Amino acid sequence: MSAVGSSVQTTVPTPAAEVDGRAAGRRRGPTLTAGRGGFWFVLPFLVVYALFTLVPIVYGLFLSFFDTSLVGTTSNFVGLENYARLIGDGEVWRTLGITLLFTVLSTIPLVLLSLVMALLVHTGTRGQWFWRFAYFAPFLLPVATVTLIWQWLFQGDFGLLNGLLGLVGLPDVGWLSDPDWGLWSVVILTVWWTVGFNFLLYLAALQGIPQNVYEAAAIDGAGGWRRLVSITLPLLKVTTGLVLTLQVLASLKLFDQAYILYVGSGGPGGVAAPILQYVYDTGFVNYRLGYASAISYMFFALIIIVSLAQAWISSRRRRS
Amino acid sequence: MATATTGRDIARPDRTTQRGRKSREGVSLAQRGSLVSRTAIATALTVLAALWLAPLAWALLTSLKREADTTTVPLEVVPEAGFTLEAYTRVLGNDNIITWFINSTVVTVVVTVLTLALATTAAYGFSRTRFRGRNFLFALTIAGIMVPPQILIVPLYRQVTAMGLADTYAGIILPQLVVPAMVFILKKFFDGIPAELEEAARVDGAGPFRIFWQIVMPLSRSIVAAVGIFVFIGAWNNFLWPFIIISDPDLMTLPVGLVQVRSSFGVQYAQVMASALLAGLPLIIIFMLFQRQIVRGVATTGLGGT
Numbered sequence: 001m002s003a004v005g006s007s008v009q010t011t012v013p014t015p016a017a018e019v020d021g022r023a024a025g026r027r028r029g030p031t032l033t034a035g036r037g038g039f040w041f042v043l044p045f046l047v048v049y050a051l052f053t054l055v056p057i058v059y060g061l062f063l064s065f066f067d068t069s070l071v072g073t074t075s076n077f078v079g080l081e082n083y084a085r086l087i088g089d090g091e092v093w094r095t096l097g098i099t100l101l102f103t104v105l106s107t108i109p110l111v112l113l114s115l116v117m118a119l120l121v122h123t124g125t126r127g128q129w130f131w132r133f134a135y136f137a138p139f140l141l142p143v144a145t146v147t148l149i150w151q152w153l154f155q156g157d158f159g160l161l162n163g164l165l166g167l168v169g170l171p172d173v174g175w176l177s178d179p180d181w182g183l184w185s186v187v188i189l190t191v192w193w194t195v196g197f198n199f200l201l202y203l204a205a206l207q208g209i210p211q212n213v214y215e216a217a218a219i220d221g222a223g224g225w226r227r228l229v230s231i232t233l234p235l236l237k238v239t240t241g242l243v244l245t246l247q248v249l250a251s252l253k254l255f256d257q258a259y260i261l262y263v264g265s266g267g268p269g270g271v272a273a274p275i276l277q278y279v280y281d282t283g284f285v286n287y288r289l290g291y292a293s294a295i296s297y298m299f300f301a302l303i304i305i306v307s308l309a310q311a312w313i314s315s316r317r318r319r320s
Numbered sequence: 321m322a323t324a325t326t327g328r329d330i331a332r333p334d335r336t337t338q339r340g341r342k343s344r345e346g347v348s349l350a351q352r353g354s355l356v357s358r359t360a361i362a363t364a365l366t367v368l369a370a371l372w373l374a375p376l377a378w379a380l381l382t383s384l385k386r387e388a389d390t391t392t393v394p395l396e397v398v399p400e401a402g403f404t405l406e407a408y409t410r411v412l413g414n415d416n417i418i419t420w421f422i423n424s425t426v427v428t429v430v431v432t433v434l435t436l437a438l439a440t441t442a443a444y445g446f447s448r449t450r451f452r453g454r455n456f457l458f459a460l461t462i463a464g465i466m467v468p469p470q471i472l473i474v475p476l477y478r479q480v481t482a483m484g485l486a487d488t489y490a491g492i493i494l495p496q497l498v499v500p501a502m503v504f505i506l507k508k509f510f511d512g513i514p515a516e517l518e519e520a521a522r523v524d525g526a527g528p529f530r531i532f533w534q535i536v537m538p539l540s541r542s543i544v545a546a547v548g549i550f551v552f553i554g555a556w557n558n559f560l561w562p563f564i565i566i567s568d569p570d571l572m573t574l575p576v577g578l579v580q581v582r583s584s585f586g587v588q589y590a591q592v593m594a595s596a597l598l599a600g601l602p603l604i605i606i607f608m609l610f611q612r613q614i615v616r617g618v619a620t621t622g623l624g625g626t
Contacts, residue, residue: 037528038449042457045442045503052476052495053464060475120365125358127365132615133607134369137376140607141600142557144575148582148596149379152589160378163395192375197618204619224357253468256559260579276470283474284564296471307466 064294070287082294092295094270095278098183102274103251105187110247111240114195118202119228132203136196143193147260150189151176154261174268182267186258193257194250198243205239206232241317245310252303255280275299376597383407383593390589407590408598417595419570420577424556424599427489427573431496431555436548438497440540443506444532448518458507464500470560477564487568496555502547509543510536546617549610553603574599 064082068075086092121131138146153160154175162172175185209232217227255276258267264281266273275295283292381397382390386406389399411417446458476495477486485491517539518531526534537544562573572580578595607614 038445038454039451041441041445041449041528041532042451042454045438045461045498046457048438048494049461049464049498049500053467053472053498053500054460056472056475056479057467059479060472063475063478116364117368120361120368123358123361125362125365129611131365131369132611134372136615137604137607138372140553140557140603142575142603143559144578145596145600148578148592149375152382152593153375153378155589158391158393158395158589160374160395163393166394192372200615200618203615249468253470255470260559263582279471280473284477289474289478292474296474300468300471303468303471304466 060293060296063290064297066290067288068290070283070289075290078290082291083298085291086294086298091278092275092298095273095275096299098272099252099254099274099276102183102186102254102272103248105183106190106251107244107247109187109191110195110198110251111243113191114198114243115202115236115240117195117199118206119232121199121203122206132200135199138193139196141193143256144260146189146193147257150185150192151261154185176262177268179267179269179271182262182269182271186254186261186267186272189257189261190251190254198247201243201246202236202239205236209235238314238317241310241314245306248306249303252306379593379597383590383597385590387588387590391587407588407594411591411594411598416569416577416581417574417598420572420574421598423489423571424574427492427562428552428555430489430493432548432552434493435497435499435502435551436544439499439502439506439547440537440544441532443503444510444536446503447507447510448515448536449528461500461503464498465504469495473560473564476561480565486565487571489571491565492562492571492573495561496558499551502551505547506540506543509540513539542613542616545610545613549606549614549617552606556603 065077065079066075067078067081117131117135121128121135125131156162156172156174156177159175161175165172173181175181213231213235214227217231222230253276254274258272258274259277259280261267262272264277266277276299279292279295279299282288282295384403384405384407385399386401386404389396389401392399442461446454446461480486480491480495483491485494513536517535521531521535557575558573559575559579563576563579566572566576569577569580578599581595582592
């Protein structure tokens, strides 16, 4: 630790800094401590950002107007032909439909269950560390680990799930082979894997609710249930908005777990093939890069619409 | 440490004030509840925890069985022949898996260090300095948060291949370094640090980089740790990009390698489970060591976490 750093840290009294931050420092915009050399701070990031995000964005858009193939040597400008074909391509709409269905099926439990988990843990029941570990640990695992484990649990003849169903006298389910269950298996796996992230967001929000709000309610004689319904849940509205948007955006991007679970086949009858898998197959299996880019961009537009809608809703809510 | 926490609170002045005070308050609420409701809560917590840990427990049990004992009907929790570490010795004796583990470690560490270097400097530049086009460049960076990496796979694959970086470490690493959300989170934090500290140092003759490194970074340790942990988790778990850009088995990362090798294990479930658990182990250890930072980090990095 440097001399400058440590002396500053120890000599500035904490409350003073805090008061200062509130009264004067807050919202006064950027100060110019580092002067004009600032561009050099930003440059390295911008170079990498330009090379590996901005250039591909423009290049992808460019590709979507060509009939470029991964193997062919020629690529011709085809204008909007790729986009026109996309509109008439049933597989685009089918996989987009699966993606949207998955988003609905996964978002509902992922939001509700994470809220329930957070509320339960926030009661302060002993074993906080353990509860947080149990609910959040799966989120940390690589998708390959998660999917390999669930493939084994879903296994038809020797899998744990069918084994347990057998114990209670129920017939086997074709988790990975029955078209009626194919997408549900991906939903179950995803809920198990990622609910912990939303859970922690809710838990942090709950811990941010000032205690005096509850004390006032307790004086007024409000019981535990009443406090939950009329204080806690309304105060979690903003967090729910955040969790919901993040979840919708994450669910729309379904690819990894569905791809690995079904070894790229799209599941029984193709019921679990999301649109990103169609992009992947079009680009890297059928080598039609131009067309794959056009599908990507259609999907990108959808993501941007969802993001902007969320930004618009949250800014309206903040104003009201 | 105390100062770092203060910096955090200042950084988010728009949040509910006085956050620090009520961390453990939930405890008193539960104690006030009746015995019945407390029992109900504990039961619900336990049932959920059991459901969430069961898949991991079953995977662990399977990995400790002899291959022949994994496929019994009905299911056996404890096989007659007892448990064995056979699957683990087989997996760890597999040169490929060791190679992938090393590849994953190298890629993850390099991605984490470089991302932190790029994101903290950029965030500081955007927060504290003025130069022509700053607002435009910052807006351009923020816009990047909305771009899902998945939609860039086709152009990025062509581009990285054309740069001669397919099947190289650089090819896996470079595209992962761009995390605009982290720049945004760090900038918001830097905005909340009182400028007086830096001005004092400037009067003492410290240059911009020295101020950044010796004053701002020490004050920001908690947020940098949170961002770093998340970048680390994301890099270790990344599947799609390494899967696309690497075809040489010697350069695969662990998640990609495991999926590739799955078929060669055939129905050797004990070995599949052993390798899957080994791939997740580093992150479980990290969680056990840094639970507090991770739990807090999710709240701050929520915006860019998924």
